Amino acid sequence: MLKRIGTIFGVFILLGIIGFMLFNSLRGNSKEQAAGLNIEESSENFNLKEGEMIKLPEVVKDGQISLEKALTLRRSIRSYASDALSLSELSQLLWSAQGITNERGFRTAPSAGATFPLEMFVVVNNVNKLNRGIYHYNPHDNTLKVIHLKDISAELMRASLSQSMITEAGAVLVFGAIFERTMARYGERGIRYVHNEIGHASQNVHLQAAALDLGTVVIGAYRDEEVEEVLNLDPEIKVLYMMPVGKLK
Numbered sequence: 001m002l003k004r005i006g007t008i009f010g011v012f013i014l015l016g017i018i019g020f021m022l023f024n025s026l027r028g029n030s031k032e033q034a035a036g037l038n039i040e041e042s043s044e045n046f047n048l049k050e051g052e053m054i055k056l057p058e059v060v061k062d063g064q065i066s067l068e069k070a071l072t073l074r075r076s077i078r079s080y081a082s083d084a085l086s087l088s089e090l091s092q093l094l095w096s097a098q099g100i101t102n103e104r105g106f107r108t109a110p111s112a113g114a115t116f117p118l119e120m121f122v123v124v125n126n127v128n129k130l131n132r133g134i135y136h137y138n139p140h141d142n143t144l145k146v147i148h149l150k151d152i153s154a155e156l157m158r159a160s161l162s163q164s165m166i167t168e169a170g171a172v173l174v175f176g177a178i179f180e181r182t183m184a185r186y187g188e189r190g191i192r193y194v195h196n197e198i199g200h201a202s203q204n205v206h207l208q209a210a211a212l213d214l215g216t217v218v219i220g221a222y223r224d225e226e227v228e229e230v231l232n233l234d235p236e237i238k239v240l241y242m243m244p245v246g247k248l249k
């Protein structure tokens with residue numbers, strides 16, 4: 001009899017342990033699940049090479065957070081947890097900035113005369129599956145191209161008046177612009193239009209970050225030439241904003 005009670009007791013304890021482990025593994029992913037994002041099982045790096053393309057995860061176009069809630073939650077956040085961003089989160093943030101939303105190639109942000117002067121880059125510090133380095137976003141096929149595999153975050157921080165969010169963030173979204181695309185049509189006024197457009201795209205990222213429970217801030221205070229030298233982009237690309245993004249503490 002005693003042996004039987006012992007066995008039943010043992011089974012209950014075992015079930016309890018399994019239940020607890022299951023609950024904990026699900027709880028860790030609940031924020032991404034709430035946002036409707038895919039959950040990545042592995043954080044193992046792709047072992048990338050320069051020039052290589054990475055297909056980003058499909059974006060979610062009907063998340064659970066209302067626009068009004070995201071507007072209310074949006075805040076400049078300058079300190080982040082050390083956890084990695086997921087590739088799904090990065091995909092979602094880039095799409096919010098410049099994702100293509102119709103068959104004519106129009107995007108999530110308006111563009112003067114549909115001249116699309118913006119080019120998005122990402123400095124990866126800590127993103128699942130990606131090596132540290134600089135990547136370029138192609139909104140047409142939702143891919144990232146590896147530009148340089150080099151840890152430049154400390155140099156970038158120094159060029160940005162030592163704003164520590166640059167090194168703390170999982171990734172820094174870099175808003176580049178080719179002014180000529182818009183100025184070819186609008187002349188000098190095109191300069192204003194490009195600046196207007198950066199505002200639209202960066203606000204999209206701010207709201208998307210709020211909806212994903214991530215922290216971000218826009219960085220406008222940096223030394224232009226130094227940032228452009230550190231990023232080593234084509235000279236026609238001017239950096240107009242940077243947005244470090246990280247998990248909330």
Ligand SMILES: Cc1cc2nc3c(=O)[nH]c(=O)nc-3n(C[C@H](O)[C@H](O)[C@H](O)COP(=O)(O)O)c2cc1C
Nearest residue numbers: 074075076077078160163165217218219220221222
């Ligand atoms: C054009 C512009 C440049 C900014 N540059 C920086 C910056 O370099 N560093 C920073 O920490 N915040 C920067 N900010 C964020 C503001 O400090 C922030 O929006 C302001 O304190 C209001 O806080 P909130 O965004 O939480 O409403 C910038 C904001 C704007 C609009």
